[in-house]
Structure formats: C-alpha cells, structure tokens
Amino acid sequence: MKLDEFFVTGDPLIYGADVSIALTLIGAIFVLTYFKKWKWLWTEWLTTVDHKKLGVMYIIAAVLMLFRGGVDALLMRAQLTVPDSSFLDANHYNEIFTTHGTIMIIFMAMPFLIGLINVVVPLQIGARDVAYPFLNAVSFWTFFMGAMLFNISFVIGGSPSAGWTSYVPLAGLELSPGVGQNYYLLGLQIAGIGTLLTGINFLVTILKMRVPSMKLMQMPMFTWSSLITMVIIIFAFPVLTVALALMTFDRLFGSHFFTMMDGGMPMLWANLFWIWGHPEVYIVILPAFGMFSEIISTFARKTLFGYKAMVYSMVVIAGLSFLVWVHHFFTMGAGGAVNSFFSITTMLIAVPTGVKIFNWLFTLYKGRIRFTTAMLWSLAFIPNFVIGGVTGVMLAMAAADYQYHNTYFLVAHFHYVLISGTVYACFAGLYFWYPKMFNHRLNERLGKWSFWIFVAGFNLCFFPMYFLGLAGMPRRIYTYGIGDGWMSLNVLATFGGVLMGIGFLILVYNIYYSFRYSPRETTGDPWDARTLEWSTPAPVPHYNFAHLPEAKGHDAFWIMKEEKKQGKAPEKKPYKPIHMPSYSGVPIIMSVFFFIAGFGMVFSWHWMSILGLIGVLATMVIRSFDYDKGFYVSVEEIEETEKKTTL
C-alpha cells in the first residue's frame, strides 16, 4: 500500500484536521512534559479503577465526541443550506453523515450516560465501588480505543460511507471496497466489548452492592433506570457483536452471510442490526428518564410522583423494545400481518412513556420549582420529547410510514427524541452532578445562556424537518435542486444548527470559566437534594463513604435530613479500615493491544492483528495470575480525609 493511499489526501478540510490533530498532540505532550505530569497522568488516571474517575474520563471522551459529531452535523447543514451547493461532494457528504450517526450514538450518547452512571450509581446505592472495578477500567479503555480506531479513519485510510446502519449490499465488499467500512466494524466491535462488560458490571453492582438497608423498591429512579438499561445491554449487545462479526467475515474472509452472491441474505443484516438497534434506542433513553426523574424531583422539592408506575413502565418499555425492530423497515414488503403486528407493538410503547410524562408533570404539581440550569434542561425535555413521541406514534402507523420512511420526517423524529431525551439529559446530569465530580458548580448564568440558545436552535433546526419530510425530501441526499422548494426550511434548519453549536461552545467555555472562577463547594449537598450521593462530603473521598449510610426510602438522604431536623442525629461510630481495589495498568495495555489488532484487521495486515491478539491474551494471562487483593485504607487516613472534607 502506498503512503498516499494510507493517508487520506486531497481534501483541504482533512488537511486542516491533520494539522489540528498533530498540533493538539504536540501541545498535549509538551504540556505534560513541561509540567512533569506524565507520572501523575499514569498513576492517577490511566491506571485508575475508581468509578468516579472512570466516569469523568467517559464524560470527557463523550464531550470530545460530541464536538466531532457536532462538527460533522454543521458541515452537513452547511452543505444543505442552499440548493446545488458544491461545498461537499457526494462521497464526502456520505462519510460525514455516516460518522455523525455512528459517533453520536455509540461514542457520544452511550459513554456520556455510562459516564454519569459510573459517577453516580455507586454513590446512590451507598457502595464504595462497583462489583468489578478492574473490569470497569477494561470497559472504559476498550470503549476509548474503539472510539479512537473509528475516529482515525478520516485521516488514515478513509471513513466509512454506508450510513450508520451499514445496510448491505451497499456496505459489502463489492460496493464499498475501501477500508472505511472495516473501521466501522472493528471500532464498534471493540467498543462493544466494553459496553457488554459495563452491562454485567453494573447489573451485579446494583443487585449486590447496595447498602443492606436499601430494598429494590427503594432505589433511586436513576439507579432503577440504569439497572433496566444494563439488562437490555446484556441481551442486545451480543446480537450486535454477532452481526458485526459476520459482516467482518464477509469482508475479510470471503464468507457469504450478507452478500448477493452464493445465497447470501442482505436483509438478514437489517434484521440483526435492528434487533440490537431498537433496544439500543432505549439503552440511551432510559438512563435519561432516570436522570430527569431525579432532577425534577429535587428542584420541585417533592418526591417522585408514582414511583412504582415509573419502575414498571420502564420494565414494560424494556420488554417491548425487543419486539418492535421491524418498524425500521415496514417498507420491506413483509406483508400486512407482520406490519400490523409491529405497528401495534410500537404504538404500545407510547403508553408507558405517556405514563412517565404525566408522572413527571404531577411531580411538578404543587411543588416549589427552582429554575436552575439542570432543571431547565429537564423541563425543556417534556414538551420537546412529547413532540418527538407523538411523531413516533405517527411513524409507527405502518401505512403512513410508507410516506415518512427515509425522509426528513424521520430525521426530525429521532433527533427530537434523541436530543431532547438523551442530550438534554446529559447536559442536565452534567450540571446537576458536576459539583460531585469536580467540587464546584458550573456557572448558572452562562448555563442559562447556553440552554436558551441551544434549545431555541434545536427547535429551529429540527421542527422544519418534519415539513421537509412531508414535502418529500429524502434523508441522506447531499444536495437538492432549487425547483424542489426545500430551500427556505433548510436555511432555517441551518440557522438553528448554528445556534446549537453556539450553545455547545458556551457550555465548553462554562467548563473553563467555572474551573477558574466558581467557588469551591463547602457542602456535599449544593442543591438540597434527595438521594444518597449527596450525603457524601465535598470532595468525595476515594472510598466514597466513611460509614455506610442507611436507606429508609427512595429519597434516603432527604429522610436523613428530615430526621436530623427533628434532632435525631445519628450516633458517631468509630471508623473501621476500608478495603479498596488496587489500580492497574493492565486494562489500558490490553485495550491498546485491542487497538493494534483492530487496526491490523482494518488493513488486512494479519501479522499485526495476530500480534495484537497475542498481546490481548497475554494481558489476560497476566491478570489471571494476579492475586492482588487490594488494600485497606487505615483508620488514621480516614480520619485525616474526613477532617479535610466538609459535609
């Protein structure tokens, strides 16, 4: 392979990206060396198994990916603003919407949520860490390396361009001969390992690591939503693993699962993809529901309305999520009976979702509503998500779907649910739990600016798309003619997109600004909140709880505070040594080997993939022979730490 085939060449945008990547890398290396931070980086972060630090790293990675995916989105909007634009050519546009979709779902939404779950859930259930801290680090690093592998495609070898759904035959070797599609397959495969491990890890954590006094029906709603999400992950992700592996075999080793030749069955891919893909939608929405529940309840100063109904509705949604996948291709001609069945199952999802909406509304009812930034994001979710939800019901009506399918109506719908559901939740959760992670709050004034600009931009960007869909504009076209009459709405959408970009930049600036100027927390409970994570002091000690808290209801911390007000202060017990797991460099090294193996497979350099896999196995053997049992935090150290922190 020649060097000019190896590196993507010929496009000024990509040269720009090359230069900025190189500069960022050089800058980072320089800063780390200059301030002698390499050792700190390795011992404090890269080898950590602390769920709080891993959570923070997940979120940082997700924000970076949000930036990348957002740039992709703005490039698309720039291209579509005016008819017959030649800003991007068809191929480049195809690559951009493919990476936009893949990155936003797999490398932005999921890690952002999993990051928040990492930070919050163990604290909410009164645990000192997750069930398998080592595995948690493996999860993070495989996700991270998968994401990096996927991302380097646009400077080395070329990006995938068959859409994030990668429908075959288009994504097959015959019609997509480049390495781009291999990047998709291997990047997702490696990241998928991490997600599956997270699923197992947090399922067991939530089931087994709760403080003994916390019953299942007393768990905070975010913990409940995480638990159900983990169950979905455990049953949905293996399907993706298999689907990706089969397509990898097709492309690299000449098998015939999805080919047009020798009996292959392209539609099998669509089925497998969506059997994973639809539950995936709920993997990224249920934790969001959980967060909104916590935040709305906190800032309405009321307990959650209909707790049990909230739990059961999520269970029903999770169950139904495995029974609706065909609605992604009603137009495949599967016949009236099949389409009717899947129409009805899909519509049914609206019932438990509607129950949740009304429960949130009635949590607000008779409350004392404080409009903090976290609350604003959560409130904005309700009307926007309802718009996304009702149009979802419209799409579920198969006969009508024949006209919506593959159009901007669909694009508008899923952005309405994914942005106002998942992205708003990520932002709301970030503002809400930021003091737990960084010991200072994000600035509220900047936060509100960013909120209003982003939400206005979001509605300006995506509401017109419903009408573009009804006007017959198909998704994934890279340009259109003046005669199509789609320009005015597209201009509006681009304007909205720019506003969203500005809102995001203000958020990023807010992170910097608050780091510099926000006062440090003096209490672990800045919002007067209700669940156990707020009972930890500021900053949260690495062992989380010096004494395990007691849970007497699903607003455990609120109850503790009420009792304290009534003068029932808990007696001071002496500290006991706390057992904690040791940090380990194995997870990151193992994941680097995964990266090497994946990279080798992308280019069919089998020596390299074998080398990488041997490395992976070797690190596993090392782990197997590692009998490190962690360490005990001494009573003196606990006393010292507890003195420094403020409750």
Add this chain to the structure above:
Amino acid sequence: MKSFFALSMFLAVMVLSGCSNLTVLDPKGPVAEQQANLILFSIGFMLFIVLVVFVLFTLILVKYRERKSGPEYEPPHIEGNVFLEIVWTVIPVIILIVLAVPTVQTIFALEEAPEATSHKDPIVIHATSVDWKWVFSYPEENIETVNYLHIPEDHPILFKLASADSMGSFWIPSLGGQEYTMSGMMTELYLQADEVGEYRGRNANFTGEGFTEQVFTVTAESEEDYEEWVEEAQDAPKLTQEKYNELMLKGHTEEQTFSETHLQWVDHGMDAEYATKVRNGESTDEDDSSEMDHSEMNHDDSEKDSEEHSH
C-alpha cells in the same frame, strides 16, 4: 417556557402558509390519498395530546414556580394517585386503539389494487433499481424505459420491484408511499394516478455515491395518450443483452427507451448475482447463474446440475 409554544406555533403558521408543496399531503392518486387521510387523522389526535401536555405543563410551571418574595412554602408529600394513573394509562390505550384500527385497515387495503378501479386489470411494470438509475420494464407491452415512466390515469399499476445491486426504495410521493427494491427478492406495490401530470419519483433509500441523482419522472396521461406513447416506444431500438449489461455498470444515464425487456435474460427478483457478474466480467449465461432455477425462463437443467456439482 412559553417561548417553546410560541416558537412552535410560529413555525407551524409560517410553514403551513407555504403548505402547497407538502407533496405527501397533496395526493394525486388513491394510494397517496388513503395515506394522506391517515396522516391527517393522526395529526389531529397528536395535536390534541400535545395541547393537553403543553397546557398542563405551562399551568403547573407558572403556578408552582418558586417565588422570591412569597412565604416559605414546603411542598406536600404526594407519592401518587392510583385513579389519576389509571386515567392516563387508559386514555392513551383508547387513543391507540382508535389509531390502530384505521392503520391496520389501510395496511391491508394497500396490499390490493385501489378499489375504485378494481374492475380494470392492472398494468404490470417491473421497476428495477441499479446503481444509480431506474429500469422500467412493461412485459405486456414489451417495452423498457430507463429513468422515466409513462402511466395512464385512473388505471391501477402493479409495480414489481427488485434491485440489481444495493437496496433501494421506489418512491413517487405524489402517488403513494415507498417500497424497497432488493436483489434476489420481489416486492409488489400498487399505485395509481388520478390526475394527468408530471410527477417526480426517486430512490429514497441510500445507495451510495450517486444516490441523490437516482431519480425518474412519471408522466400520467390519458389512456389514449398512453396508448400512443406505447406504440411509439415499441418502435424504439431493440434492447440487446450487451446494451443491458452496460446499464448494469455503476453510474448515471439519460432517459432511454427500448423495445423488448430485459426479463428475457434476467429477473433480478430471482437472480441476485447478475449485476455483480457483469461488473466482474464473468459470464452471465443462464447456465451459470445457480439461483435461476425458479425463473420463468427454462433452460437445460441437467447441464446446470452437472456443472454445479463439478466445482
């Protein structure tokens, strides 16, 4: 918060004022009409739901917002309300039933030819997507066109859809919803135009580089004009296999007309391999295509079998 509402109303008004180009809601045939009716019917319910939620939402936020000057108000402890929760479970279920009934009816209705013209025999047209063009075969009339269609008005058309390679979606928004075209599979779609006119059709499912330009025009005309056009087309040059194989190569092409159809060599609904073989320069003789045994054309089966077992 109210600005959401204001914003969406503003958008709705602004857009609806220019509503004339909402193709999907401006049907030109019975299929599209049934779908448009279903869509409008559902929009009514959806607006009702949206209205209920938005009004409740606004009222609650205004009434229970924290007031800086007011007295310290401590919200009551309310765990839930079984009656209310049953209400907002049952009402959506009822709404869904009301929506599901016409949906299922329409799903099944669209599988048949439109009722109003059911006394007429439908015209069969094979529509095949090839990267990145559309090939239309009229087997009865024995003509083939590329990238354009002629159909008579008030006459049901039965489209038999297939793809020579990547999965496409056959869509004429003015006449009705889309359906996938797949290699090695045949799907059927009834459409009909009730008005004379030119309509735009296209591939709606992403097929790669040339997807955006994978479009065709549909001319709906009176029966007489249509007959005239068919006769004219039957005088067009014969479609040769060589010519047809050129069409199999990736790329765009202008509108073309041929007499005779490609169905004499290949039915893409049965044979998924034809286009790939042409592109790879392999032989496309029927004897070689192993998937062909169910196709309409009969050929020497014994020779084929012996060849299959030899490799």
Add this chain to the structure above:
Amino acid sequence: MESVEYSPNTPLEYQSETGRLNILGFWVFLGAEIALFSTLFATYLVLVGRTGGGPGPEELFELKGVLIETFLLLTSSFTCGLAIHYMRNHSLKGVFLWIGVTLALGLGFLGFEIYEFVHYIHEGAALTTSAYWSGFFVLVGTHGAHVTMGIAWISLILIQLKQRGLTPDTTRKVFISSLYWHFLDVVWIFIFTAVYLYGMVM
C-alpha cells in the same frame, strides 16, 4: 472486611465477597452468551438451504464422527462435575485427576472437530462456499473456539491450583470455569440437534 462466620457447609468459593460476586457475574455473562449463540443459531437456521449451488449438508455430514464428538463432550461435562465434587471434598488430587480427564476429552473433541472441518473443506464446502456453509462454520466454529479458550483457561487455572492449592480464590476460578464448560456442553446439544440431526434429515 467483615468477619462473617461461614458454616462448614458453605463451599470455599462462596466464602468470600469476591467469590459470590464473580460467580453471579459469570452467570450474567452466560446470559449474554446465550443471546450470542441464539443469534448465531437464528442466522444459521435462516441460511439453511441457501447453498448457492454448492454441496448441501446431507451430502457431507457423517453421523459417526459427530456422535464421537458428542460422546466426548458430554462425558467431559460429567468428569468436570466430578472435579467439582472432589473440590467440595477438599481433595486436590481428585480435582487434578478429573480436570485432567476433562481437558483430555475436550482436546479429543477438538481433534475430531478439526478433522471434520478439514474433511468438509476438502470436499468443497468451506466458509467461502455459500451462505449455508458460512453459517455452519461460524456457528460450530464459534463453539469450537469457545472450547479452545476453555481448555487454555482451565490449564492456566491448573497451574494456579498447583501453586496455591485449594483456596477461596482458586476454587472460585475452578467453579466458574466449570460453569463455562457445562454451558458449552449445553450449546453443543443444540448444535447436535439443530445442525447435525436436522441437517441429515433435511
């Protein structure tokens, strides 16, 4: 750590917090494995008959080899159970003996399977032949790869047993690997039925 008194009937592997957590976690992992194999089975069954003109299974499958494989693997599951029985009785020797037998049977199974695959490829039925054979090789091959991994993994555990004897940690590892081994046995029963028996009567 909490000093809980365990009744003498509590198996060693359940006597530590880590032990209990890891065993539960492994059960959950097996749940994910079931989803994985179900997908592979579904894929295989969908592709049955899609031989694209190539040979079909009824021409190539031979009952004898498959029966030997089945016999070896089922027996190994039994001997694996015996190993756990001896482990519960604190007999390191018994554990070594029966795990050894299990591994030997597993290797035998693998040998026959590799022979079978080579035979098919020789007869013109490889991964690249047709959709049907792709489905066959990937389903049965994934199971075979699992068996291979299992053998390597259990061998490593044997070394640790040799180094450390029966402790809560080593018994946990032995117990978890035995769960894995039994699981592979169950998967094989489905393969035997859905692939071989069904393939021969097709």
